[in-house]
Amino acid sequence: MGVGALGTAVVTSGLGVVINIATDVKDAWWAWAAVAVLTVISAGVSVWLQPSGAPPITQRATASGNATIQQAGRDITPPG
Numbered sequence: 001m002g003v004g005a006l007g008t009a010v011v012t013s014g015l016g017v018v019i020n021i022a023t024d025v026k027d028a029w030w031a032w033a034a035v036a037v038l039t040v041i042s043a044g045v046s047v048w049l050q051p052s053g054a055p056p057i058t059q060r061a062t063a064s065g066n067a068t069i070q071q072a073g074r075d076i077t078p079p080g
Helices: 003-024 029-049
Strands: none
Touching: 003 029
16 A cells, blocks of 8 residues: 555545534534645645646547447537
8 A cells, every 4th residue: 555545545534534523513613623724734635646747548439330429427518
């Protein structure tokens, strides 16, 4: 297990625990502050783990005849 994966797991688990505490004890300002801090740390770990300079992944399919090709996901661009 890499350091990045371990860091992600620890931050995610900690964030879940702190969110439970913050929603249980609504007046605990320190718990809500911990939620904010761990959320920022989680974002930082995600950015750190992203490969820099990696080309975006593209998918291409070719169909014969009058076949229609659809790709699952939110990045579908309708023809036209």
